[in-house]
Structure formats: C-alpha cells, structure tokens
Amino acid sequence: MKENFDFLMPSVNFFGKGVIEKIGDRAKMLNMTKPLIVTDKFLRGMANGPVAQTLASLDQAGVSYAIYDGVEPNPKVRNIKAAKQVYLDNDCDSIITVGGGSAHDCGKGTGIILTNGDDITKLAGIETLENPLPPLMAVNTTAGTASELTRHCVITNEETKLKFVVVSWRNIPLVSFNDPMLMLDVPAGLTASTGMDTFVQLIEPYVSTNRNEITDGQCIAGIKLCEEALREAVANGHNIEARTKMVEAEMLGGMAFNNADLGYVHAMAHQLGGQYDAPHGVCCAILLPVVEKYNLVAAPERFAELAKAMGENTEGLSTREAADLAIKAMRQMGDDVNIPRSIKAIGAKPEDFELMAENALKDGNAFSNPRKGTKEELV
Numbered sequence: 333m334k335e336n337f338d339f340l341m342p343s344v345n346f347f348g349k350g351v352i353e354k355i356g357d358r359a360k361m362l363n364m365t366k367p368l369i370v371t372d373k374f375l376r377g378m379a380n381g382p383v384a385q386t387l388a389s390l391d392q393a394g395v396s397y398a399i400y401d402g403v404e405p406n407p408k409v410r411n412i413k414a415a416k417q418v419y420l421d422n423d424c425d426s427i428i429t430v431g432g433g434s435a436h437d438c439g440k441g442t443g444i445i446l447t448n449g450d451d452i453t454k455l456a457g458i459e460t461l462e463n464p465l466p467p468l469m470a471v472n473t474t475a476g477t478a479s480e481l482t483r484h485c486v487i488t489n490e491e492t493k494l495k496f497v498v499v500s501w502r503n504i505p506l507v508s509f510n511d512p513m514l515m516l517d518v519p520a521g522l523t524a525s526t527g528m529d530t531f532v533q534l535i536e537p538y539v540s541t542n543r544n545e546i547t548d549g550q551c552i553a554g555i556k557l558c559e560e561a562l563r564e565a566v567a568n569g570h571n572i573e574a575r576t577k578m579v580e581a582e583m584l585g586g587m588a589f590n591n592a593d594l595g596y597v598h599a600m601a602h603q604l605g606g607q608y609d610a611p612h613g614v615c616c617a618i619l620l621p622v623v624e625k626y627n628l629v630a631a632p633e634r635f636a637e638l639a640k641a642m643g644e645n646t647e648g649l650s651t652r653e654a655a656d657l658a659i660k661a662m663r664q665m666g667d668d669v670n671i672p673r674s675i676k677a678i679g680a681k682p683e684d685f686e687l688m689a690e691n692a693l694k695d696g697n698a699f700s701n702p703r704k705g706t707k708e709e710l711v
C-alpha cells in the first residue's frame with residue numbers, strides 16, 4: 333500500500349449516451365485547427381459508426397482534419413511512423429484517436445515520435461519522455477483497455493516481436509470520451525475479450541504492491557459492475573444498461589491501474605501479444621486464474637476480499653478458503669464468456685517460453701506483482 337501518491341487521469345472525461353456530439357466544440361476549445369484522426373479501416377468504414385460520428389461533430393464545429401486509418405491490432409512501430417508522415421504531410425497540429433486500445437496507443441506513439449525523437453523503442457520504460465505530445469483527445473469504442481485515460485502506450489516492435497510500454501504522464505490524453513452507444517455493435521467475442529481485460533485491470537491493481545485507498549475502492553466497485561454486466565453484455569450486446577456498466581467498470585479499472593499499476597498477468601500477456609500477435613484481452617483472460625493462483629499466498633486476505641466483491645458467499649470460511657473461491661470465480665467468469673483455458677489456443681509454443689519469461693520479468697508491469705517470481709516459475 334502506498335501512503336503518498338500522485339493520482340493521474342485526463343483533466344476532462346465525458347461519459348454517457350451521446351457525449352460523442354461534444355467532440356467538435358471541445359476541439360475548438362483546445363484550439364485544434366487540424367487534428368489527425370488515428371483509427372483503423374474497419375471503424376472508418378462503419379456506417380454511422382464512431383469515426384463517422386466524430387467527423388460529423390468536427391464538421392459541424394468547422395474543424396478540419398486529416399485521417400490515418402492504418403492502425404493494426406497490437407499497433408506496430410510501422411503504424412506510428414506512417415501516422416507521423418500523414419500528420420506532417422497535412423500540417424496537423426493535434427491528434428484525435430478513435431477506437432480501442434490499439435488506436436489510442438498508436439495515437440500516443442505518433443505524438444511521442446513527433447516530439448521526442450524517431451526511435452520509440454529507445455523510450456520504453458517509465459517517465460522517459462522529455463517533451464509534451466501534441467494536444468490529444470481519445471474517443472473510446474471498447475470496454476476495454478482504458479488507454480483513453482492512461483499514461484501507458486503499448487507498441488509492438490515487429491522486427492523483434494517484443495511488445496513494450498512507454499509509461500509517462502505526458503501520454504495521458506487531455507480529454508476522453510466514453511459513449512456506450514458506440515459499443516452496442518461490438519461483437520460478442522470482442523465484448524468478452526475486452527471485458528475480461530477490464531476485469532483483470534480491476535484485480536491486478538487490487539493486489540498490486542503500489543495500491544492505495546482510492547484505487548482499492550475503484551477496484552471493488554468495478555469488479556461488482558463486471559459481475560453484474562459482463563455476461564449480459566456478451567449475451568445481449570444491445571442491452572445499453574449492461575454496456576453502460578461495463579464502460580463504468582472500464583473507467584474505474586483505468587483509473588486504478590494508472591495509479592496502482594498491474595502485475596504478472598499483463599507482463600506475461602505482453603509477451604504472448606508480441607510473439608503471436610494474439611488479442612490482448614484473450615491473453616490476459618487465459619493467464620488470470622493461473623497467475624492469481626500463484627499470487628494467492630502472498631496476499632490471501634486481499635483475495636478473500638475479492639471473492640466477496642465477486643459475489644461469493646464467504647461466511648464461515650477461513651481466509652484461505654475464501655481466497656480460493658476468488659480464483660474459482662475468475663475461472664468461472666472466463667468460462668462463461670467463452671475464453672479458452674490454455675495458451676495453446678493462441679498458438680503458444682513451449683520453445684518460446686524461456687525467452688518470454690525472461691522478458692516478462694523485465695516488463696514494466698512485473699515490478700508491482702505481489703509475489704516475486706523466478707524465470708522458471710513463469711515458464
């Protein structure tokens with residue numbers, strides 16, 4: 333538990349049905365004269381989708397823009413270089429990201445190389461950025477990574493297959509938009525994997541060595557929301573109440589891990605994402621019960637509290653028995669939303685384990701894990 337801490341998040345966060353309409357006016361307030369819209373081809377092509385609605389609001393406010401639509405899942409170094417070129421060719425002065433974690437991280441990465449030097453791989457680590465990024469707003473479309481709120485920028489070096497993180501307060505967008513209406517058409521599989529990422533981002537900060545009283549409260553509130561809404565959002569995507577609760581959970585998780593950090597689930601998921609280009613939420617979801625079962629002995633009373641937040645009846649149980657129920661509930665959540673149980677499902681190969689374990693221990697998320705592991709244990 334940290335007694336002294338700085339609490340970081342964007343200065344303005346729009347939440348709720350229809351808030352996307354405010355983006356044009358907000359761009360004007362920030363003196364954005366030509367933002368670069370950073371997104372992917374699928375979202376750009378969606379009729380009346382998140383990109384179309386963003387552009388409509390900018391048009392209405394009389395703000396012009398350029399578009400980079402080449403974001404790939406697990407965004408690559410080549411994506412941010414291409415986006416930087418579009419920014420420079422069009423004399424842009426700001427960035428608006430539209431999408432999930434990949435679009436936001438690609439936009440942050442583009443901003444980083446515009447003002448902090450061309451080689452982002454050299455900037456991996458904590459507080460490595462000397463210069464501010466161009467003004468940045470983030471329109472979020474998955475619930476989700478919460479990258480629209482965070483100081484993290486996760487990029488994959490396609491040459492080394494290494495996924496790395498640039499963690500800096502300078503990466504935090506000035507304004508975030510979370511409009512649950514934009515998430516009504518997210519398919520069930522994507523709802524499940526991104527929702528499980530949110531679930532993990534509420535559990536890891538709760539057992540992190542860097543947690544504080546504020547993040548503890550956020551984690552418990554967010555876990556309860558996931559329990560109420562994730563299964564329903566997967567089964568009935570058009571249930572706006574479930575979507576809204578998942579956005580609330582996502583924002584709580586983002587605030588929590590932005591300030592209390594994460595653990596081995598994320599440190600190891602980054603290796604799987606980099607090595608096999610696998611969806612981040614699926615990697616996190618498969619690893620969650622396995623890693624937390626390992627962590628349990630380091631903080632059994634924390635896991636007993638988690639069990640209660642997950643709706644388990646812990647009355648009359650010992651701390652250890654209650655803690656075991658938390659691990660069972662995590663596995664049940666994954667099973668209920670069709671997450672595979674083994675990393676074989678994403679093509680993981682035993683011959684890669686040693687290198688991935690070595691790199692996971694160096695990942696920025698590893699340092700706040702409650703139990704310190706060896707390479708052999710991670711393998």
Ligand code: NAD
Nearest residue numbers: 374405406432433434473474477479482484486514518612
């Ligand atoms: P994503 O951004 O990669 O999107 C996955 C797919 O979903 C894309 O094909 C996209 O077109 C589609 N999609 C997005 N919104 C949609 C919508 N509303 N309707 C239909 N389809 C939609 O997925 P993600 O899980 O949001 O982001 C994953 C990335 O974020 C990973 O690279 C991960 O490492 C990173 N991440 C970043 C942070 C951070 O704080 N920066 C935290 C966790 C994860």
